[in-house]
Structures are given as C-alpha cells and as structure tokens.
Amino acid sequence: MRTGLNNCERSGNKGPRARGAFPRAYDTGGVIRYDALDALPVRGALPGLNDALEGHGTAVLVAPPGTGKTTLVPLALAGLLGEGAARRVVVAEPRRIAARAAARRMAWLLGEKVGGSVGYTVRGERVVGRHARVEVVTTGVLLQRLQRDQELSGVDVVVLDECHERHLDADTVAAFLWDVRETLRPELRLVAASATTDAEGWARLLGGAPVVEATGVSYPVEVVWAPPARPVRPPHGMRVDPALLAHVASVVRRALAERAGDVLCFLPGVGEIARVAGQLGDLGGVDVLQVHGRAPAAVQDAVLAPAARRRVVLATSVAESSLTVPGVRVVVDSGLAREPRVDHARGLSALATVRASLAAGRQRAGRAGREAPGAVYRCWTEAEDARLPRFPAPEIKVADLTAFALQTACWGDPGATGLALLDPPPSGAMAAARSVLAAVGAVDSAGRATERGVRLTRLGLHPRLGRALLDSAAVVGGERAAEVVALLSEEPPREYGDDLAAALRAARRGGDAYGARWRAEVRRLRGVATEISRPPAGVEGRPASAGEDGLVGLVAALAFPERVAKADGGSYLMVSGTRAETGEGSGLRGAPWIAVAVADRPLGKGHARVRLGAAVDEGVARLAAGTLAQTRDEVHWADGDVVARRVERLGAVELAVRPLKNADAGLVREALLEGLRQDGFGLLRWSADALVLRQRLAFLRLRLGEPWPDVSDDALHARVDEWLEPELGRARRRADLGRIEAGQGLTRLLPWASGDAGRLDELAPERITVPSGSRIRVDYGNPEQPVLAVKLQEMFGLQESPAVAGVPLLVHLLSPAGRPAAVTADLASFWKDGYKGVRAELRGRYPKHPWPEDPAGAEPTRYTNARLRR
Known part of the structure; x- marks a missing residue:
C-alpha cells in the first residue's frame, strides 16, 4: 500500500506515474491531486491498516474528522493511488448527503467526475460506472444488497464509516457482514471507521480486530458559555421553545461580530433551521445556508465548497462528522439533537428532541478547529454541561424495530440472538415489531419471514x-x-x-x-x-x-x-x-x-x-384493520351490575353492540367476581351474626394462625370457590348476590378437617359470663384486643380481667346509664388505683346503685340498692 509520494508524483503531470503511465487497471483517467492527498493525516496510518487487513482481515480505524478516513482510505484500499492490488471497495455511510459528498470528494482527488472510478448509490439515485472500484452507499442500500446477495459478490472490502453514530442500519449491516465473513466469505475484509467510537467494543465485535489509530491536525477551540438570560422550557417531543431559537439567532449574530471566519450553527431539525434563518434575516454580506438531509443537492455542494463571501451554515447533526465544511472558525451549538423514540403503549413512533450528548458536543466543537484556531459558543451553562449524557443512545435501544426485525427474520435469525451486535435489541420492542410484521403478513407464527416479507425488504x-x-x-x-x-x-x-x-x-x-x-x-x-x-x-x-x-x-x-x-x-x-x-x-x-x-x-x-x-x-x-376485527360476547361488571352484550369490534373500536341473553355462565361468574372486587363483599347478605363470625375468625387468625382461615378481602377472593359456591354459580346479577348468606359461606372455611372448628366457641366465644351472671357479647372489631363493654357493678369481685385465646379483653366499664366510665385491661390494678376516682365522680350521680369501698370483695350485681334489699 502506498505510504509516500515523490516530487514527480506530486506534480500530477510528470514522471513515470503521470497520466497515461499507469497500467490500465490503475488508470483513473484523470490527474490525481497528490498535494491534497499528501495533506491528509490518515496517510500515516495506512501501513498499519494494511497490515491489520492482511493479517486479520478486519480492522477498527479511529481517525479524527478531517484526516481523510472517508476519502483517502477507500482509494488506497482499492489500489487507485498507484500501488496495491486492484480491489472493489464499498463504503457505507449513514446519510445520503454524506454518501454523495464522499463520492464527489474522492472523484475530485482522482481528477475525475463521479461515476468513473468512484460512484455512489443512495435510495432512488445511482451514479456508478462500469469500471468503478469504489462505491459509496448508504447503510440502507447495503442492507438491501446483502438481502439479495448475501455473499456480496465482487466486493473485496467494506468500510463502515461513522460507526460511532450507532444508527440502527449501521449496526445491522455490521452484524450481517460479520456473519457473511464467518460463514460464507472469510476473505471479505471489513473496516469499522469512526472519528470517536468504542474502539474496543467494535474490535471485539469483529473477532478481535486490530485497532489502528490516526492522529489528526487540530487547533485549539475556545469554549464560550452563552446560555439564555432567562430560563427556557425543555424540549418535548418535536417542540423546541421559540425563546431558545431566538437566543440561538442572537448568539450567531454575536459570533459574527466577535470572531472571524464562517459560522456553523447546530440545530436539531429542519423546522428549527428554517425558524432561525428567518430570525437572522439579511446579515449584510453574509450568506445564510441551510444544510440537512432534505436540502437540495446544489445547496449541499455550495456548503462543501470554499466560498468568496462569509457564511452562516445552519445544520443538523449531519455536519457533526460526516461532512467537512471549509472556512468554519466558529461553532454555535444549540445543545439539542433529534433521536427516534417509540411510545409502545400508544403505538406511536417519532423523532424526539433531546439534549445532545457530551460526545456530540465534542464533535461539534471540533469543527471550529479543523483549519485554524476557533471558538464554540455553547447555548447552555457550564454546570449543565456536566450533567449531559456521555454518548447518544444507540438507535437499537430507543427506535422502532419493525424494519430491523424484518431484516433479521429474512436473514434467518428472527430473534437476532445469533448476531454480533454491540447492544441486544430490547425484548419488548422486538415483540411489538413482530406483532406489526405478523399483522402485515411479513412473518409467520414462528417469526420466520414469509415470501411477502422477503419482497417487503427489497x-x-x-x-x-x-x-x-x-x-x-x-x-x-x-x-x-x-x-x-x-x-x-x-x-x-x-x-x-x-x-x-x-x-x-x-x-x-x-x-x-x-x-x-x-x-x-x-x-x-x-x-x-x-x-x-x-x-x-x-x-x-x-x-x-x-x-x-x-x-x-x-x-x-x-x-x-x-x-x-x-x-x-x-x-x-x-x-x-x-x-x-x-x-x-x-x-x-x-x-x-x-x-x-x-x-x-x-x-x-x-x-x-x-x-x-x-x-x-x-x-x-x-x-x-381486518386482522383486528372480532365479534365476541362481553360480560363484565359496570355501573354496579352485570352487563352482557355481543360486540363487534375493530380492535378497541366498537362497531355494533346488542344485548346478550343467556350469556355464558363462566363469563357471568367472572363479571360477578369483578363486581365483588370493585364494590366489595358488602354486595352479599351479611347478618349481624355473619359479621361477628368474620371478626372472630380474623381474631383467631391473628392470634393463633393456622388452621384458622384468613378472612381478609384478598384472601376471600383467592378462596372464593371454597366458600361462595354453589350459590355464586347460580347467580346472574347483583340482586342474586344480595341473596347469598355470607355467614353460611364463612362456615365452610372453618378448619373442620383438623377438628379445630369445634373449638371456635371455646377460643373466641361470642359471649362470656361475667361475675353478675350476665352473658355479655365480646366485640372482636379490633382483632388486636377484643373489647368487653359491661356495667361496672357487674364486675365486682373479679380479680383478673377475662381473656379469650389467652388475650386479656379490654374492659370498658360502664356507668349504670351505660356510658363509659373507665377502660382497663387489668382489673386488679383498676380496683386498687382507678376505682376511687370513678366512685367519687359517679356515686352522687347514681346514688341508687352500690358503690362499695372495696369492689374487689363486693358482691357483683345488675341491680340497684333497693332491689338488692328486697
């Protein structure tokens, strides 16, 4: 591979390698611009790159912008510079504008027009001559070519340019090419080239490929922090705060006044470029150019050529690394970029405006130092800069994967599990993609590409x-x-x-x-x-x-x-x-x-x-949407009752509805259960005894655990088959639920098998006998400590508080009128310390009732003093 040029060669028209002196296979038909080639710093890396490809077959080339990795390297690999074997080289670029520009630049270096030794193919446009040795294509075009011809017949070397941008098509192409090299064509040479990339990751991906680095000539770039004077709203979706765009336009004017040279301004999209261009208006002797993927070819050519007048170039991220804009000394960076996003919940996919990463910021700033010292005006604060993401999100992580899933299905790997990818595709996004592909008939039930799917990829x-x-x-x-x-x-x-x-x-x-x-x-x-x-x-x-x-x-x-x-x-x-x-x-x-x-x-x-x-x-x-059409019986709980209807639907859209008689019993049952979940078990008939039974069981569950049943709502729902059948199976509507005796159902949950059910009244009695002989109901409403509410005189003589299942009852001692007088869980302590105060307060109010000085030794009674005397 050629590593240097002598003086005769540099002249371009003297010596043995002047035009016409090449062997026919190497004759480019033009005057090679050796001076321009000599000035490209990547030339020093060519020997190492050649050695890597000769020895390993793959290589990772890391070369800063402007070093010639996109233009010189393909010409050298194709043998178009006078030495090396004649090879056919395909260069894959992420964007159409970059593919055209690279082909034009290489043809210019060879002294030719595009379509001779160098051509390009983008969607809808092909300029490739019969004898072309270098063809620049977009990654999308290369994907289609690989699907038609997996061996990539006739191609000796593939250069994947701008790998750091992590576009989905580029990642897919890299994975397919590695598969081809491993299984079909071990002689195919692969180069992953980028200005700044995860070199080690790409090296692993390409089977331990050597990493070849080229040093570039860069000049210092001064950073000027130029945030808006007032806060602006953060971007949302495609929306950018107009106040920020007005600020960017003002910073462009400031840069023109403070610095020499052309100004390159980075904005997220075409709409923002148009708005800032409108706000700049007539700058008086300064041309304003708009550069993006949709720009006319004439505008793209004008931007990439030297100009006599000063220029402001408003560009999307296409100008970060794929293109060299001559004359730029100043960069104005809005700090925004566009990335694909998918809202799987709503089935919507679109571009979203995001904060540009630190890596993108470095790339953008570097554009100001390509030809001389420059400056970058960043429209955010230095503090914000530290919080930016390090790298842009790989498209495979955030984009719609429908096209990717079809590509991998046609390749024979529907799940993309066997492909060499830096990042695996998210499973949720792949599932959504397969759903779309199945709906359009592109894949079968196993995810394999159908004949129709193959046609779609082309x-x-x-x-x-x-x-x-x-x-x-x-x-x-x-x-x-x-x-x-x-x-x-x-x-x-x-x-x-x-x-x-x-x-x-x-x-x-x-x-x-x-x-x-x-x-x-x-x-x-x-x-x-x-x-x-x-x-x-x-x-x-x-x-x-x-x-x-x-x-x-x-x-x-x-x-x-x-x-x-x-x-x-x-x-x-x-x-x-x-x-x-x-x-x-x-x-x-x-x-x-x-x-x-x-x-x-x-x-x-x-x-x-x-x-x-x-x-x-x-x-x-x-x-x-015919595949989403269905007619089905729908039975559900709505507005407090069972609703049964036959619905013709197109997905979520109702087309026709009519009442449904004799609905399926299973569907009705599920609707009733949904009603119980929504509105609670209050829909059933709860007698006073049933409510008490549930409270008693809740107490025993808390104190003793198994085998006493859990009677919380969740637990009852989980065991509904055990305690509500067969009554629930016979119900058809809300009114039927109201006739189901809940207490009868709860008895089915008692631990009959173990014999413990017979101890219910022993462990959690509904009533207990107090010293007066009265049978008083126990309140189990608080399962932590049940309550016994009893008149104070009926507890005379009792030394210890009554207990159930080993838990002392909380005794609410009542006045003769039934009003609370004291609360205790320790009667002995109450008789000793608390009773005197209660006696002093109540004996005057209730003089007909006994108030002995020693209640612990007194006779319990339900009666007044007069009754006792009789």
Whole structure:
C-alpha cells in the first residue's frame, strides 16, 4: 500500500506515474491531486491498516474528522493511488448527503467526475460506472444488497464509516457482514471507521480486530458559555421553545461580530433551521445556508465548497462528522439533537428532541478547529454541561424495530440472538415489531419471514409503507400508490397541512425542494409497484366510486391499520386503543373515520395529536384493520351490575353492540367476581351474626394462625370457590348476590378437617359470663384486643380481667346509664388505683346503685340498692 509520494508524483503531470503511465487497471483517467492527498493525516496510518487487513482481515480505524478516513482510505484500499492490488471497495455511510459528498470528494482527488472510478448509490439515485472500484452507499442500500446477495459478490472490502453514530442500519449491516465473513466469505475484509467510537467494543465485535489509530491536525477551540438570560422550557417531543431559537439567532449574530471566519450553527431539525434563518434575516454580506438531509443537492455542494463571501451554515447533526465544511472558525451549538423514540403503549413512533450528548458536543466543537484556531459558543451553562449524557443512545435501544426485525427474520435469525451486535435489541420492542410484521403478513407464527416479507425488504421502505404499496397499487393504481407512499416516507412540510389528500395536491403543484425529492421518490416507487404489487383479498372492485380522497385514505390505512380511528366524543379512538385529537382548523375535522399516519403527544396532554392523516370510511377501516376485527360476547361488571352484550369490534373500536341473553355462565361468574372486587363483599347478605363470625375468625387468625382461615378481602377472593359456591354459580346479577348468606359461606372455611372448628366457641366465644351472671357479647372489631363493654357493678369481685385465646379483653366499664366510665385491661390494678376516682365522680350521680369501698370483695350485681334489699 502506498505510504509516500515523490516530487514527480506530486506534480500530477510528470514522471513515470503521470497520466497515461499507469497500467490500465490503475488508470483513473484523470490527474490525481497528490498535494491534497499528501495533506491528509490518515496517510500515516495506512501501513498499519494494511497490515491489520492482511493479517486479520478486519480492522477498527479511529481517525479524527478531517484526516481523510472517508476519502483517502477507500482509494488506497482499492489500489487507485498507484500501488496495491486492484480491489472493489464499498463504503457505507449513514446519510445520503454524506454518501454523495464522499463520492464527489474522492472523484475530485482522482481528477475525475463521479461515476468513473468512484460512484455512489443512495435510495432512488445511482451514479456508478462500469469500471468503478469504489462505491459509496448508504447503510440502507447495503442492507438491501446483502438481502439479495448475501455473499456480496465482487466486493473485496467494506468500510463502515461513522460507526460511532450507532444508527440502527449501521449496526445491522455490521452484524450481517460479520456473519457473511464467518460463514460464507472469510476473505471479505471489513473496516469499522469512526472519528470517536468504542474502539474496543467494535474490535471485539469483529473477532478481535486490530485497532489502528490516526492522529489528526487540530487547533485549539475556545469554549464560550452563552446560555439564555432567562430560563427556557425543555424540549418535548418535536417542540423546541421559540425563546431558545431566538437566543440561538442572537448568539450567531454575536459570533459574527466577535470572531472571524464562517459560522456553523447546530440545530436539531429542519423546522428549527428554517425558524432561525428567518430570525437572522439579511446579515449584510453574509450568506445564510441551510444544510440537512432534505436540502437540495446544489445547496449541499455550495456548503462543501470554499466560498468568496462569509457564511452562516445552519445544520443538523449531519455536519457533526460526516461532512467537512471549509472556512468554519466558529461553532454555535444549540445543545439539542433529534433521536427516534417509540411510545409502545400508544403505538406511536417519532423523532424526539433531546439534549445532545457530551460526545456530540465534542464533535461539534471540533469543527471550529479543523483549519485554524476557533471558538464554540455553547447555548447552555457550564454546570449543565456536566450533567449531559456521555454518548447518544444507540438507535437499537430507543427506535422502532419493525424494519430491523424484518431484516433479521429474512436473514434467518428472527430473534437476532445469533448476531454480533454491540447492544441486544430490547425484548419488548422486538415483540411489538413482530406483532406489526405478523399483522402485515411479513412473518409467520414462528417469526420466520414469509415470501411477502422477503419482497417487503427489497422495497427500501419501512415494512408498513411497503405493505401499503404492495396491497394498494393494483387497486388505486401504481402512480397514486407511489405518490401517497412517497408522502408517508418523508413527512411533508407543516404548511402542507394535516390532511394527507390535501398534502398530496400541494406536493403535485409544489415547486419547493420537498416537491423535487417527492417526485424522485414517486418515480422510484412507481417502478417497484408496477413489478410486484397485488391487491389484497376482497378489495379488487371496491374503489370504483371512492374518489381521490378515499383512495388516498386507503393507502394510509393499509400502512397504519392499528391507527385507523373512529370519531368518538369529540376525539378519535384508534383501533389500538389510543385516543387522538385533530388541531384547530384541521381539514380532517368532522370525518367519521380517519387513518392516522403521523401523531405525537403534546406536553401535558393525555391524547395524541394528529399531525398527518386521511379521511376514510368504515369499509376501508374494516379492510385495512381486518386482522383486528372480532365479534365476541362481553360480560363484565359496570355501573354496579352485570352487563352482557355481543360486540363487534375493530380492535378497541366498537362497531355494533346488542344485548346478550343467556350469556355464558363462566363469563357471568367472572363479571360477578369483578363486581365483588370493585364494590366489595358488602354486595352479599351479611347478618349481624355473619359479621361477628368474620371478626372472630380474623381474631383467631391473628392470634393463633393456622388452621384458622384468613378472612381478609384478598384472601376471600383467592378462596372464593371454597366458600361462595354453589350459590355464586347460580347467580346472574347483583340482586342474586344480595341473596347469598355470607355467614353460611364463612362456615365452610372453618378448619373442620383438623377438628379445630369445634373449638371456635371455646377460643373466641361470642359471649362470656361475667361475675353478675350476665352473658355479655365480646366485640372482636379490633382483632388486636377484643373489647368487653359491661356495667361496672357487674364486675365486682373479679380479680383478673377475662381473656379469650389467652388475650386479656379490654374492659370498658360502664356507668349504670351505660356510658363509659373507665377502660382497663387489668382489673386488679383498676380496683386498687382507678376505682376511687370513678366512685367519687359517679356515686352522687347514681346514688341508687352500690358503690362499695372495696369492689374487689363486693358482691357483683345488675341491680340497684333497693332491689338488692328486697
């Protein structure tokens, strides 16, 4: 592999390696820009990288941004710089903009146009010549290629660029390639390349691959903390506080005034870029450029080329590491990023605005020190910086895994258990993904890919959208199906509105950048739809009179069957069970049914908000969500009684309801049990004796334990079969519960088998005889210590408090009028110390009753003094 260039080579047009002097296999057809190649610091790492690949077949290349890892390394590995074997190299980039830019840069270094020795392929666009030796692709394109040709025939080396970003497609590609190398093609060489990455983790993943590091030329970057003067609201979903965006615009102006050079400003998304651009207005001699994945190719090219005028470049995270923007000396960092999130409970997936990680912050700041000393203005406090996450969340941990699950199923590993992944997929997310795939017929009951699933992987679409394209094209026409799916694959601008049919009309007439991308995707999908589409069963003749809006709704409903929703009480209820609301002035308001394509959950709201959807009718709803349709008997407890009905449902949405007579006895029983759980055992008939029996049993359970039964509500529910049958089995409604004698049921729980049931009255008597001869009821309401309430005179002569099951009763001594006079659990102590005070207080009030000075030796009585004298 080439490690240095002599003076003749650097001139580009002299000596034995001037143009035309290469052997035909190495002739690039242009003038190689050796001066630019020589300036790339990664050149020093090429010998080590070559040795690693020769000896091990895999390598991890760690090289800072701007060192040439994306451009020089693939050219060297392909043998296009004059030495080394001629190889075919595929470079996988996470983004389309990065793939195009890398191919253009490599072609420029070779003195060629793209499509010669270097080409690129992204979704919907392929510029690759017959003799190309380096092809730059997106990871999504490479995934599709691997599914069609697992051996990756004709490819000698694969470079996985920007591994640190941990995009799901990139992790999947890496796992598949390692599988290919291990089982089919041990000669395939793999390079995991990144500016900053978990090098050791990737090395383990690639079978103990050597780690090759390249040193870069970096300049000092001064950090300027520039937080807003007043607190701003944290991001929520896709929402960013406008006050923060206004502050970012002011910091950009400050940076322009305080520093020289171009300014690169990082913002989370396209909408925020547009708003900040609008707030910057005319900066007078300074161009404002907007860079993101949706930007027109002309704008992307302009950003990546040197400029005569000073520039402010507003960019998403695409500019963190994938692209080099020349002339930048200042970075303004909003501190925000977008990551995918899935709300499995509501069946919604979308991008969410989050705080950018420390690693992202370092990457962004480094852009200011690529060519000279620079500065980064961070729009948060230094104290906040310490609390930021270290790294961005790997997509496999937070993203919708439906496409991933289909990829692994088609690969032959439905659970992804045998794949070399840095992080395993969460089991809950995989289960949700398999559910979606089963609903669209992409996998069978065992999770294996069906023939339909294999076709879906080849569309370059999310499986939902692929299903919609396949099933609708033969019904609504390939052109219209492609148009709607293209709209769904890249959410249209907000100004298009939330009505998908209206958005389609806007896209057709729109001359904006979105419209151009949309038309290109329509052309791609139209060709695919024509080749492989087929109508779903039962829909062939349906749309004859549906009208355009209805046909658009059909496509959307087929893509998102569980989000078909019926108007219900001022909002919409999706068949998934999630409620959604339309915004003010929505074109969908008033539609009896809609298909929700895009939704989010606003801050503080319990319902989702529809951001894009289409009006449909019940027929389309039944067709699209047919796998969720069912008719079943529902018997449950509601409004205090058993409700029995036959319900036709589409998921959570009720379509038709009618009363059910002669409901299944088992269902009725379960409804009655639910009633007892909700409203309590008070629904049964409790006589006074039954209530006392339950209290006595609770006391014995607490004091003696087994074999005395637990009669708490939970325990009674657990043993309902033992004590409420057969009465419960004969009940059909609430009134029947009221006729069940609870006390009779409780006697069934007594420990008859052990013989202890016969000791109930001995251990916890309902009444006890006091010294006067009266039989007084014991109150077991407090199982810790039962109470005996008795007139004081009836306890004369008793030295010790009465006890049950070894527990002294708490004696409430009453006045002759039955009012509490004293409370004691120790009668002997009371007679000695407490009685004198009670006697002094009550003898004057009740002079007809005996109040002896020595109650412990007195005769107990129920009577007055006069009665005693007779």
